[in-house]
Amino acid sequence: MMKTKNTGNSFQTMPVPQAVLRNVLPAMGAMLMVLIYNLADTFFIGQTHDAYQVAAVSLATPVFLIFMSVGTVFGIGGTSAISRAMGAGREEYAKKLCSFCMWACVLSGIILTGAALIFMEDILTLIGASGDTWEYACQYLVIVSCGGTFQMVSSCFSNILRAEGQAGRAMMGQVIGNLLNIVLDPLLIFGLGWEISGAAAATVIGSGVAAVYYILYFLRGKSALSIKIRDFTVKDGVCRSVLAIGIPGALASVLMSVSQVIMNSMMAGYGDMAVAGIGVAMKVTMITGMFSMGIGQGVQPLLGYCVGGRLWERYSKILRFSLGFALLLGAAMTGLCWLFTEQIVSAFLTDAEAFAYAVDFAHILLSTGVLFGVFYVLGNALQAMGAALPSLMINLSRQGLIYIPALFLLRAVLGAEGLVWAQPVADILSTLLAAGLYLTAVRAERKNDAAEVKQQAFTE
Numbered sequence: 001m002m003k004t005k006n007t008g009n010s011f012q013t014m015p016v017p018q019a020v021l022r023n024v025l026p027a028m029g030a031m032l033m034v035l036i037y038n039l040a041d042t043f044f045i046g047q048t049h050d051a052y053q054v055a056a057v058s059l060a061t062p063v064f065l066i067f068m069s070v071g072t073v074f075g076i077g078g079t080s081a082i083s084r085a086m087g088a089g090r091e092e093y094a095k096k097l098c099s100f101c102m103w104a105c106v107l108s109g110i111i112l113t114g115a116a117l118i119f120m121e122d123i124l125t126l127i128g129a130s131g132d133t134w135e136y137a138c139q140y141l142v143i144v145s146c147g148g149t150f151q152m153v154s155s156c157f158s159n160i161l162r163a164e165g166q167a168g169r170a171m172m173g174q175v176i177g178n179l180l181n182i183v184l185d186p187l188l189i190f191g192l193g194w195e196i197s198g199a200a201a202a203t204v205i206g207s208g209v210a211a212v213y214y215i216l217y218f219l220r221g222k223s224a225l226s227i228k229i230r231d232f233t234v235k236d237g238v239c240r241s242v243l244a245i246g247i248p249g250a251l252a253s254v255l256m257s258v259s260q261v262i263m264n265s266m267m268a269g270y271g272d273m274a275v276a277g278i279g280v281a282m283k284v285t286m287i288t289g290m291f292s293m294g295i296g297q298g299v300q301p302l303l304g305y306c307v308g309g310r311l312w313e314r315y316s317k318i319l320r321f322s323l324g325f326a327l328l329l330g331a332a333m334t335g336l337c338w339l340f341t342e343q344i345v346s347a348f349l350t351d352a353e354a355f356a357y358a359v360d361f362a363h364i365l366l367s368t369g370v371l372f373g374v375f376y377v378l379g380n381a382l383q384a385m386g387a388a389l390p391s392l393m394i395n396l397s398r399q400g401l402i403y404i405p406a407l408f409l410l411r412a413v414l415g416a417e418g419l420v421w422a423q424p425v426a427d428i429l430s431t432l433l434a435a436g437l438y439l440t441a442v443r444a445e446r447k448n449d450a451a452e453v454k455q456q457a458f459t460e
Helices: 005-013 016-046 051-087 091-118 120-126 134-146 148-164 167-191 196-219 238-270 272-309 312-339 341-346 352-384 388-401 403-414 416-459
Strands: none
Touching: 016 051, 016 148, 016 167, 016 196, 016 272, 016 312, 051 091, 051 134, 051 148, 051 196, 051 238, 051 272, 051 352, 091 120, 091 134, 091 148, 091 238, 120 134, 134 148, 134 196, 148 167, 148 196, 148 272, 167 196, 238 272, 238 388, 238 403, 238 416, 272 312, 272 341, 272 352, 272 416, 312 341, 312 352, 341 352, 352 388, 352 416, 388 403, 388 416, 403 416
16 A cells, blocks of 8 residues: 555645645745755855856756756656645555656666766857856866756656655755865865866766655665555656656756746856856746745645545635745845845855846846746646646747747847846746636546536435
8 A cells, every 4th residue: 555644634634724734835845955955056166266167057057947947847757646646545546656666767768868978169149158168167077967867856856746745855965965065166266276167066966866865765675655666667658647747747857947048058158257147147036946946846736636536625625725835935045145146146256247137137037036936836836737738838938939039129128138137027928828728727637526426416
């Protein structure tokens, strides 16, 4: 029998505020670790007082994040499918889903690493690397690409463990990996004098240790799920169940990487200091964004369990509480980041021109920070329902269908600042779209559920 005692307690019977916080706080902690991980390389490279190396990290990071994004395809899709399977009592099917996610990550990671190394020069040209940043960006990307599979496995299972109520373990893997990265950064960058190559090596080692932590958890038999190769299959709708939600769910991350590559390439036309400035400005905004993302990811398994068990009253209570919590936290974190923007930026940049760009750009990006949590909660609610098409639409919109055209339109009007204003415009429009699609999807789901109940009563 599936070991779901803790899962059933927190997912089905625990008071809603307690259940939400029990799952959301570890998820937010995990996102805090991701945030620290994203800040660490830029921070320590910033201590070299070489703005060109900071710019190179800003250029290279979106490419590396594609590995994380592909891992998230299987993490988000697996979490949604597994939590619904557990809610419906389909124990063996949940094991097949988990094993599929593991081995799909490994295969995809090998393919992506090979592609990155083969087409490295083309990638550097695409991201807008200049003569001053080319070699730095190349060093960073070659090293992190070689460890891309570790990042994918870590990203995947930091999500999937939450599907069986193991939010604490999910967070712990990221804590271990990211803290190791932070400890190794100064040792490799300054102690060994590797500079940007040291930052990349610390990233690979940290993600590798996190991946091993998650794998050992399964191998020791502590999980009700499985990563054994004998449980791997693409049949019985396993592949379709994961990818139908995983691809739309992870498109936000994939498109974020792609759109950042496009934006960095366009921003490079205004100079390397503008590129360094936008890179740091995004780090400031990421503080609010990562916490908001954690709320959405933490609440998804709860909502998915309710969908699988047809517990609609509890579903509604969980969603309302989560939206309120997301709004309050978004407002608080955005306010703090706005007040301390200059202090945060000064930790990364000392060049006066790059500093001025970063402060100005950060204030623009923070203008819609309060909406981040609402967007992520609604998006994860759609994923929890298995609403593949609405999930696809909202994730295509925020970083793709709305954002990318806005980059070109607003640059023509406002120049460099127009490139930055494209994100707040996309935030507002995509949040409105998410709300509309969610209301439509939940009404359809409940209508279908009522019809099934009526049909069963008629049959009996």
